[in-house]
Amino acid sequence: MKTRSNYWQLLPYIQLQWRTIIKGFIGILGYVLATLTLINLAGKLAVPFGEGNVVAIAQLAGICAVVFLVRGFFQSVQDIYMAQAALRVAFNLRKQVYSHLQKLNLSYFETAKAGDLSYRLTEDVDRVGEVVNKLFHDLVPCVLQLLAIPIYMIYLNWQLTLATVIVAPLMGILIGWFGERLQKYSRRSQNRISSLSAILTEVFSGIRLVQAFAAENYEIARFSHEAERSLKAKYSAERLKAIQIPIVGFLEAVSALSLLLVGGWQISQRNLTVGEFFSYLTAAALLIDPIGHTTNNYNEFKQGEASVDRVFELLAIEPTVLEKPNAIALPPVQGKVEYDRVAFAYKPGEPVLKDISLLVYPGQAIALVGASGAGKTTFVNLLPRFYDPVSGQILIDGVDIRDVTLNSLRRQIGIVPQETIMFSGTIAQNIAFGQEYFEMSAVMEAAKIANAHNFITQLPEGYDTWVGERGMNLSGGQRQRIAIARAVLLNPQILILDEATSALDSESEALVQEALERLMESRTVFIIAHRLSTVKRCDRILVLEQGQIVESGTHEELLALHGRYAKFYAQQFS
Numbered sequence: 001m002k003t004r005s006n007y008w009q010l011l012p013y014i015q016l017q018w019r020t021i022i023k024g025f026i027g028i029l030g031y032v033l034a035t036l037t038l039i040n041l042a043g044k045l046a047v048p049f050g051e052g053n054v055v056a057i058a059q060l061a062g063i064c065a066v067v068f069l070v071r072g073f074f075q076s077v078q079d080i081y082m083a084q085a086a087l088r089v090a091f092n093l094r095k096q097v098y099s100h101l102q103k104l105n106l107s108y109f110e111t112a113k114a115g116d117l118s119y120r121l122t123e124d125v126d127r128v129g130e131v132v133n134k135l136f137h138d139l140v141p142c143v144l145q146l147l148a149i150p151i152y153m154i155y156l157n158w159q160l161t162l163a164t165v166i167v168a169p170l171m172g173i174l175i176g177w178f179g180e181r182l183q184k185y186s187r188r189s190q191n192r193i194s195s196l197s198a199i200l201t202e203v204f205s206g207i208r209l210v211q212a213f214a215a216e217n218y219e220i221a222r223f224s225h226e227a228e229r230s231l232k233a234k235y236s237a238e239r240l241k242a243i244q245i246p247i248v249g250f251l252e253a254v255s256a257l258s259l260l261l262v263g264g265w266q267i268s269q270r271n272l273t274v275g276e277f278f279s280y281l282t283a284a285a286l287l288i289d290p291i292g293h294t295t296n297n298y299n300e301f302k303q304g305e306a307s308v309d310r311v312f313e314l315l316a317i318e319p320t321v322l323e324k325p326n327a328i329a330l331p332p333v334q335g336k337v338e339y340d341r342v343a344f345a346y347k348p349g350e351p352v353l354k355d356i357s358l359l360v361y362p363g364q365a366i367a368l369v370g371a372s373g374a375g376k377t378t379f380v381n382l383l384p385r386f387y388d389p390v391s392g393q394i395l396i397d398g399v400d401i402r403d404v405t406l407n408s409l410r411r412q413i414g415i416v417p418q419e420t421i422m423f424s425g426t427i428a429q430n431i432a433f434g435q436e437y438f439e440m441s442a443v444m445e446a447a448k449i450a451n452a453h454n455f456i457t458q459l460p461e462g463y464d465t466w467v468g469e470r471g472m473n474l475s476g477g478q479r480q481r482i483a484i485a486r487a488v489l490l491n492p493q494i495l496i497l498d499e500a501t502s503a504l505d506s507e508s509e510a511l512v513q514e515a516l517e518r519l520m521e522s523r524t525v526f527i528i529a530h531r532l533s534t535v536k537r538c539d540r541i542l543v544l545e546q547g548q549i550v551e552s553g554t555h556e557e558l559l560a561l562h563g564r565y566a567k568f569y570a571q572q573f574s
């Protein structure tokens with residue numbers, strides 16, 4: 001997706017920092033004034049030089065030193081405040097993009113690449129910050145100097161100024177031309193690096209699979225291919241800069257030479273004194289630095305624009321599951337759930353759920369069974385509003401779930417997924433996931449109910465044991481019991497269980513089952529069931545086929561029907 005490609009989008013973030021920026025500008029102003037004073041003093045130095053007046057030279061040199069110090073002070077002021085403003089801009093932007101991403105729907109993350117997203121949030125935002133810093137702290141003062149010094153030069157001697165700036169338009173055109181191309185190459189380069197980062201995230205999170213399939217060489221080839229594309233993109237940008245620098249340098253030399261020629265001619269004609277020429281040369285020399293900086297900054301500016309675009313592209317993605325502006329907090333629920341003629345499709349014209357109607361009373365356990373792809377996961381994903389139905393409605397305790405805040409809805413629905421995801425943190429933090437403050441005693445109580453307390457206390461650091469991203473060092477059954485403890489602690493009235501398909505050893509299985517039974521007690525539960533023992537225990541079994549409920553009843557009722565469930569039962573569980 002392409003958004004407006006310019007820096008204007010940063011304006012609201014920059015405006016927020018206006019106080020700091022003004023302080024920085026005071027620094028810039030002081031710096032430029034001190035610079036002009038130095039030019040003036042340099043002209044004055046020529047006279048005592050001609051007269052051989054050492055005392056006067058020493059006095060002027062002393063004043064120059066003081067002005068240098070003052071200039072340095074203002075330089076520090078501008079550096080400090082502009083850096084502060086730029087870092088704040090980047091910080092706020094990063095926070096905003098991250099918060100925005102949290103609001104996006106699951107469907108977005110199913111297609112987005114984690115590595116690409118992290119690259120945009122880290123490297124690209126950093127680059128935006130650097131560019132904003134450069135803009136205020138380098139580009140603006142340089143442009144000010146490029147305006148102020150030539151005006152002073154015109155005042156000193158307009159013919160000489162004309163000779164100096166004759167190449168300026170050509171230089172401007174060249175800088176613009178190179179900048180445009182650099183922006184293009186830079187965008188390409190950023191995209192490549194992002195893809196590289198996406199590959200890395202994918203591979204390192206699936207390293208077991210890579211090793212199990214002996215796919216190391218395949219992955220190395222894939223990585224090298226992408227790394228080479230990144231190299232080429234970056235090389236194109238570097239080559240362009242390498243060509244640009246000597247061209248601009250040559251133009252600068254032409255300008256210096258014409259200045260010498262015209263100056264020499266004017267002195268020979270007695271239209272110019274050596275002192276004036278001295279002062280003029282100082283001014284011209286002071287221009288070299290801002291010209292060089294402006295060229296470089298302009299290039300960086302254009303390159304940074306690619307990052308600005310990539311960051312704002314994320315902000316432009318609209319969430320599809322929206323909270324109504326007048327959404328109310330869902331009061332604590334009893335757990336009555338109603339699907340009323342619900343239909344859903346991931347893509348238009350390809351229905352995944354069709355005309356689902358269902359009434360579940362508080363405390364009932366519903367098992368969902370059906371072939372892979374029948375729509376079981378989709379069915380339960382509609383309840384916490386990971387997706388919204390395309391038609392029909394879902395009610396909890398008679399309230400349409402689209403009328404309540406997402407937070408109040410999701411906080412009352414516990415989910416125990418097939419694969420337990422662990423975040424880096426302690427076991428206690430993992431059990432209390434999502435809660436800023438928690439009571440240790442409550443965490444322990446939850447772990448006891450989840451049959452997890454015993455194994456946790458046997459770990460060297462107990463509840464303070466650090467677990468990595470993927471719950472390293474914990475067995476499948478232990479991770480499941482942590483997930484159950486999480487749900488117990490949340491204490492939701494409605495529960496979604498996606499039963500793990502992978503078999504556990506019988507001892508671990510028994511512990512998990514027992515924990516699940518305790519968790520399910522007196523809650524409304526939807527289970528995507530893979531085990532007969534679970535299915536049998538449920539109050540009602542729904543058989544899903546191609547997005548429709550084709551049979552519904554208890555285990556005995558459905559067996560007696562001799563229909564799909566009976567067949568499914570024979571295939572799956574017997």
Ligand SMILES: Nc1ncnc2c1ncn2[C@@H]1O[C@H](COP(=O)(O)OP(=O)(O)OP(=O)(O)O)[C@@H](O)[C@H]1O
Pocket residue numbers: 107110346347352370371372373374375376377378379
């Ligand atoms: N994010 C998605 N985008 C597009 N189609 C999807 C998406 N998720 C699932 N589907 C499709 O929707 C249909 C139902 O999928 P769903 O995951 O709900 O089935 P399921 O019964 O839970 O299957 P399984 O038991 O294999 O998990 C399938 O055809 C699947 O390919």
